[in-house]
Amino acid sequence: MKFDTVIIGGGLSGLTAGIELARAGRKTAIVSTGQSAIHFSSGSMELLGYDRDRHPVENPIEEIAHLDPVHPYSRLGKERVIELLKRVKPLFEETGVKVSGSHQRNHWRLTPMGQMKPAWLTLEDYLTLESPQSLPWKKVAVINVDGFLDFYPRFIEAGLRQRGVECLTASVTVPAITHQRESTTEMRATNIARVVNSESVNQLADVINRTCPDAEAILFPAVIGFDNFEASRRLKELVKRPLHFVSTMGASVPGVRTQLMMQSYFRCIGGAFMLGDTVTRGYFSADGRRLLSVETANFADDHLEADNFIFAAGSFFSHGLNSTPSGVFEPVLGLDTDAPDDRSAWFDKNIFKPQPYMRYGLTTDSSFHAMRGGRTVENLIVTGASLSGADALREGSGAGISLLTALNAADTILTSKN
Amino acid sequence: MDYQQANISDNNFENCTKCTVCTAYCPVTAVNPDYPGPKQAGPDGERYRLKKPLFYNEALKYCMNCKRCEVACPSNVKIGDIIQAARIKYSTKRPSLRDTMLANTDFMGNMATLAAPIVNGVLSLKPVKKVMDATLKIDCHRTFPKYAGQKFTTWYKRNAAQAQQQFANKVSYFHGCYVNYNNPSLGRDLITVLNAVGYGVLLLEKELCCGVAKISNRLIKEATRDAEVNLKAIRNAVSTHKAPVLATSSTCCFTMRDEYPHLLHLDNAEVRDDIMLATKFIYELLEKNQIKLVFKPGFKMKVAYHTPCHMEKLGWTYYSTSILRMIPGVDLTLLDSRCCGIAGTYGFKKENYRYSQDIGEPLFRQIESINPDLVATDCETCRWQIEMSTPYRVENPVTILAMAIDADATRKANSIG
Numbered sequence: 001m002k003f004d005t006v007i008i009g010g011g012l013s014g015l016t017a018g019i020e021l022a023r024a025g026r027k028t029a030i031v032s033t034g035q036s037a038i039h040f041s042s043g044s045m046e047l048l049g050y051d052r053d054r055h056p057v058e059n060p061i062e063e064i065a066h067l068d069p070v071h072p073y074s075r076l077g078k079e080r081v082i083e084l085l086k087r088v089k090p091l092f093e094e095t096g097v098k099v100s101g102s103h104q105r106n107h108w109r110l111t112p113m114g115q116m117k118p119a120w121l122t123l124e125d126y127l128t129l130e131s132p133q134s135l136p137w138k139k140v141a142v143i144n145v146d147g148f149l150d151f152y153p154r155f156i157e158a159g160l161r162q163r164g165v166e167c168l169t170a171s172v173t174v175p176a177i178t179h180q181r182e183s184t185t186e187m188r189a190t191n192i193a194r195v196v197n198s199e200s201v202n203q204l205a206d207v208i209n210r211t212c213p214d215a216e217a218i219l220f221p222a223v224i225g226f227d228n229f230e231a232s233r234r235l236k237e238l239v240k241r242p243l244h245f246v247s248t249m250g251a252s253v254p255g256v257r258t259q260l261m262m263q264s265y266f267r268c269i270g271g272a273f274m275l276g277d278t279v280t281r282g283y284f285s286a287d288g289r290r291l292l293s294v295e296t297a298n299f300a301d302d303h304l305e306a307d308n309f310i311f312a313a314g315s316f317f318s319h320g321l322n323s324t325p326s327g328v329f330e331p332v333l334g335l336d337t338d339a340p341d342d343r344s345a346w347f348d349k350n351i352f353k354p355q356p357y358m359r360y361g362l363t364t365d366s367s368f369h370a371m372r373g374g375r376t377v378e379n380l381i382v383t384g385a386s387l388s389g390a391d392a393l394r395e396g397s398g399a400g401i402s403l404l405t406a407l408n409a410a411d412t413i414l415t416s417k418n
Numbered sequence: 419m420d421y422q423q424a425n426i427s428d429n430n431f432e433n434c435t436k437c438t439v440c441t442a443y444c445p446v447t448a449v450n451p452d453y454p455g456p457k458q459a460g461p462d463g464e465r466y467r468l469k470k471p472l473f474y475n476e477a478l479k480y481c482m483n484c485k486r487c488e489v490a491c492p493s494n495v496k497i498g499d500i501i502q503a504a505r506i507k508y509s510t511k512r513p514s515l516r517d518t519m520l521a522n523t524d525f526m527g528n529m530a531t532l533a534a535p536i537v538n539g540v541l542s543l544k545p546v547k548k549v550m551d552a553t554l555k556i557d558c559h560r561t562f563p564k565y566a567g568q569k570f571t572t573w574y575k576r577n578a579a580q581a582q583q584q585f586a587n588k589v590s591y592f593h594g595c596y597v598n599y600n601n602p603s604l605g606r607d608l609i610t611v612l613n614a615v616g617y618g619v620l621l622l623e624k625e626l627c628c629g630v631a632k633i634s635n636r637l638i639k640e641a642t643r644d645a646e647v648n649l650k651a652i653r654n655a656v657s658t659h660k661a662p663v664l665a666t667s668s669t670c671c672f673t674m675r676d677e678y679p680h681l682l683h684l685d686n687a688e689v690r691d692d693i694m695l696a697t698k699f700i701y702e703l704l705e706k707n708q709i710k711l712v713f714k715p716g717f718k719m720k721v722a723y724h725t726p727c728h729m730e731k732l733g734w735t736y737y738s739t740s741i742l743r744m745i746p747g748v749d750l751t752l753l754d755s756r757c758c759g760i761a762g763t764y765g766f767k768k769e770n771y772r773y774s775q776d777i778g779e780p781l782f783r784q785i786e787s788i789n790p791d792l793v794a795t796d797c798e799t800c801r802w803q804i805e806m807s808t809p810y811r812v813e814n815p816v817t818i819l820a821m822a823i824d825a826d827a828t829r830k831a832n833s834i835g
Binding site for chain 1: 437438439441442443447448451452453454455457458488489490491492493494691698702705730731732733734736752754755
């Protein structure tokens, strides 16, 4: 099969690049081994949350100047980062995913453990705060769902109390959820979201309206709205007090929704999303400078040929990178990685210290092209978590890197001569 | 290290990270709390069953074997296979008379086509449905697909077999039970299209049911026996004609490619890649410019494509939808990929009927909102379910292609006399 571009990896980065290219009329395919890490989203995205010393960052753009020169943001350069950032919100808007927030100033989000963390963009129905101290109420109710396994109001209560807010806790249910609860192990956020239909949203709003009547606002686990915003918007309308969703543990409903909406939009504009397929091998030109085609498990000898390829398969978590005691490697195409051979250099024995392996990724040239055997592969661009140079979890930069390097890769392909 | 890497089972269950993504896409979990869900029924339960078989839970029978858990799994765990293999290995319940009847598609089909008008009439009578509901637990809301008066194979021998010999290029066709007993016109449509582009269509020396119904009703010995017959015929066909064996049913195709080795432990490695969907074969010829299609002028049709579960697992939706998109005048909508609820014989059983309809509900609503002229899909049981549950007609993409091409002009364009 022939495409203009084949993208390996269907997460935030792969989908973003795919949407940009398909929208420009390019024949684009995304190959994705199962569903992506967006399924574990907190409901917020981070651009840059913490500085080198783990102090929260107020203005992420200013902080970019202090990053290592090998960091993907430094390599893009501040001007380019600002240029690309302007395209992010409209992109989400286009797919139907509404987010709030600004790259000029981080806001704060409430974690399922009751802590506050800096964030860049947050889905419309979540609680966002100007600062960790700026809680707008004196008394709030944290209302859980009976039998739900992945949400702990007591943690949130403890966190809010520390900030001087009185916290009531309660638990509610409606018949559809009670029915689901007969399978105790399946009381996960995504399964609850799938059984709450419009009738049960009405019932849920009624019972919430009757619960903790003297609380000024309601915090509720993000278990509403599996593949669109209809149910969560309706619940917020029907509940008479301000209702904010708080992220839960485990597979995340807003994450699934974001993935499905982006996936569906990509398909809608003509993209081919090959879910549940895995790239098993790459075929390179004789001089190794071009990737000609990839073989996948499902398409076997009908190789996916393309002018350009994007590697967005993620890092260790998503199997874009792998390791054995003798080395860190990219398992499918044999691309070069930025990691020392000596295993003792990969980690710090103190688990709370920064771990060097978190920064490992693929080696790339100045325009993010992959390298293989020390040579640039001219038509293969690396994006997102597969890039080296950032400790995304520690500094809070995962979504930003995924989005910006994907937009940049799409631009590189759209402006290149072939 | 080597020890760790060498200890990965065939089903890959050690790679499960307990992320629960599979449960989010299981059609059954959302409607039936008696089903423990793919994670619990699959890799989690397997750990217990390996210790003691008494941990086997009969509720695993609610698994429809749709494999959507496997498609969603980021860690490549063969969740559906683990569950089906556990049913085969540990279940002590013997298949009922009803399950045996539903699973024996060849026997039932051969009997029914002998007296098709009578059987069709009788099976659609309300009192008969009530009796079947009460005695056999076949839900009275179901209507069996109509049996054809003449089997596809009979028609083929009388009307088509000879003409196929004149083609230099030949392929084999695994028609499946549905084409043979219920919808021979789909088989004829495939022959029309392939003959027009210069390919003769041969049948296998012997063909039995692919076995999907027997596997899901745990008639494993019978399924294995049939599968061996099919594999032998496929091997002979591939080696004689050096050409693939095509199917027009995504489920037959998937079963012979993947369920034979995974669940029946039959080695099909040498022919697996030669078993493919007709739309894949046609797409590849078109892409390599080896054939040309000429379409009827003025052909117009609004089509909605439904991705059957086993098509999703094969990963070949792209072939069927690309062919439909090539037809000028076809306005194609790709429906969200989700289960229609029927899962072969599953939805015919009284105890599953309600779940089956609940699962399909979002799909039915989406089809209604699009209001297409025709729904296209590659699976016959999805077709029954959609036709029973919505007012829309459903056809295989090959039939739509046959409707859209100008066969004479196509023959000329491919220099076929």
